[in-house]
Amino acid sequence: MKTLLDFFLFLIILCVSIIIIPVVHSKCIPDQQLSLLHFKKGLVFNASFSSKLISWNSSADCCSWVGVTCKANGCILGLDISNEFISGGIDNSSSLFQLQYLQSLNLAYNKLGNGFQLIPSAIGQLTSLRYLNLSHNYYSGQIPIEISHLTGLKVLDFSYNNFRLPESPLKLESPNLHMLVENLTELRELFLDEVQISAPGSVWCQAISSSLSNLRVLSLSNCSLSGPFHESLAKLQFTLSLIHLDYNNISAPVSPFFANFSNLTSLSLRDCGLHGTFPKEIFQLPSLQSIDLSHNPQLDGSLPEFPKNGSLEYLILEWTNFSGPLPNSIGNLKMLSAIFIHDCNFTGSIPISMTNLSQLIYLEMDGNKFEGSIPSFSRPMNLEVLGLDSNRLTGNINCTHWGNLTKLSSLSLRGNMLNGNIPTSLLSLPSLNFLDLYGNQFFGQFPEISNISSNFVKYLLLGSNNLEGPIPMSIFNFRRLTWLDLSSNNFSGSFPLDDLQQLRNLSDLRLSDNNLFLTHDATNFSYSYFPQFQFLMLASGKLTTFPNFLRNQSKLYRLDLSDN
Known part of the structure; x- marks a missing residue:
């Protein structure tokens, strides 16, 4: 028994010693x-x-x-x-x-x-x-x-x-x-962005490739570099993993040898005056995670068939002359989180396979020539921005289970030929901040919105459609609204202008060219709580007296009271 007691005492002393004795740094x-x-x-x-x-x-x-x-x-x-x-x-x-x-x-x-x-x-x-x-x-x-x-x-x-x-x-x-x-022959990463190098391709390419044989990262954005790319740069095809040359005046085609850079993860040539046809094999590099060719309007190209399990996360081609259809194999790029291909010349339908891109956060394909219907983008649960402006899309948008897109903050479908009703679930999305359906063929009534989560909406643009019936009073629950455009529809019934004082942040209101009867209390001179408008378009609103709240407007830039 004593032996056992001594053993426990030893353990206690040992633990206390460990706690008390400081660690030597x-x-x-x-x-x-x-x-x-x-x-x-x-x-x-x-x-x-x-x-x-x-x-x-x-x-x-x-x-x-x-x-x-x-x-x-x-x-x-x-x-x-x-x-x-x-x-x-x-x-x-x-x-x-x-x-x-x-x-x-x-x-x-x-x-x-x-x-x-x-x-x-x-x-x-x-x-x-x-x-x-x-x-x-x-x-x-x-x-x-x-x-x-x-x-x-x-x-x-x-x-x-x-x-x-x-x-x-x-x-x-x-x-x-x-x-x-x-003499810096051990360099692995070189960042000289905005250093004024001012050299043609034959000089800066050879300077890099002749001395820096171990270079993995090359970042020379906005360095006054010019082109064309010199073949000596191909010496680094087994080492370079990141090439960022944005905002230089390369003014040349992209050399095919870039497709041999077997470890390339990021290629960024934004606004470099590129022209010619971009080698599509570069898109197929298995290691490639990010490519940015944006703001090169003379750069032609098309997208290839993508291999399964590709690594691409960012595809940025906006403001280029890329054309042709999106391949169905784009759905193989399971890691894609951002697609920016707006203001190009892409054609055809939007591949249904894109709805399987579960990591997608940003999808901006405005200003192309896409046709057909919009696939149901309800499965990319992380989607925050969806932009399909100014295409040739048709059909309705009821096929998408909007309620699943709880992170969607911006939806822009302006300037298409979409029709049908506007789903109530769309206007009730908890994160929605910007909704632009202007210039389509939507019809039916503007749905009543009882879900208070719609309070986050700041921009609501429904002008130039075929919406009808009264404007629901739930519109005044959108307390953060800064821009409301309901112009050029078939809305009817009365609309109380005095209730606009509930929308204190509103700076742009467009109600012109409907069948509305705009009302207000002509005896009410308490207008200090009204929003300060910059744009106020109330044409064809059957107004009979001048609204008193206009006497307190100090920021007004444009006012239309015509045809009243």
Whole structure:
């Protein structure tokens, strides 16, 4: 019995010891802690907005400070003070450059440059750096040539500043991309968005491909690059996974060799002046997750047959000259969450297979030449935006079980030839914010809406249809309405203008060209609670006296009281 008791006492003492004895952390090297404290003291920032620097004080070991990463022996390896609202305080004399073991430095999303400061050339002393991020810092001027001394860099991000390329110390050659990257042979990711490179394809493609054989991420948006694409870029077909070259003046066709980039996950060539026919094989790359070719109006192309279990999540082709039908195999892309193909020249019917895209959130196919009926999009339960404006669609919309689309916030079917009744379930959707059915052939009465969830609707555009009967008084339950268009229908009965004071947010009201009898109390001069209109269209409303609430309108831009 005593032996058993001794055993339990031993266990209790052992547990208490484990709880009491603190875990031993790496202890910061004193001179490095002092360097950080001097570094902080020289920074210009607002402590009220700080979540990292505020924790830096001499009473705590610097390895426990937020944003500081240490090695086991106490050497500082990483420094992340991004998003700290720092507006200055780093120059060549900064004690930051005494941290000789630093491997990762993230200063992104501050205001270190203030629009006129240069990057300190002393940054070239941090030769152990593997990761350097100075993006979104309002820096200007040229990138110091000393950056090329950081030969171990794997990630370099200088994007979204106002940089120029470095110049040769001897001034014997003009600034160029090759000078910056020729020694950075370990780079895996390069972000130079908005750096003014100003080079043709034969120069920037060869500069990248000749020095950066391990590059996986290339982001050079809005860099004043031109084309055409040089074949040397094909050397990176087994490494590059992300290529973003938006807002450059490539002004050339897309080279077929991009279809050989076997690891490509993201290709973005938005607004690059592309022309010719886009190689459809690129769409079939098994690794491709995102493609953006938008705002290239001279770029022709069509969609291929898609393989089963494709990885594509984002298909963005808006404002291009893509044409032809959507293949039924688009339903194979089970990961698709966004389709933006509006203002193209697609034709044919909308494939029923698209209703199986359960991950779909955004579907915008406005401004094409789609025909036939709208498939029932009730199964993509995550659908938030559905846009099919300005096509040639026919039939009714009662086939869709609208009640299932509980996340739908925007539905736009304007400018088609749709008919039938407007389903009550559509107007009762809990998240609906924007509903545009203008310019169709819907008929029947505007249904009474008792579901208070319709209160979220801000934009309700039903003009230029064949709706009839009275306007239901439940319209005044849409308390967030800012735009209501019921014009050019066959609505009849009386409509009390005085009740508009319930819709305090309404700025655009269009009731013209119906058979309505617009009423108001001519003796009521209490109009201070009426909404402030910008557009008020009350033509052909059988008005007999001037509405008093108009005397208190200070934002009115257009008023139509004609034919009254």
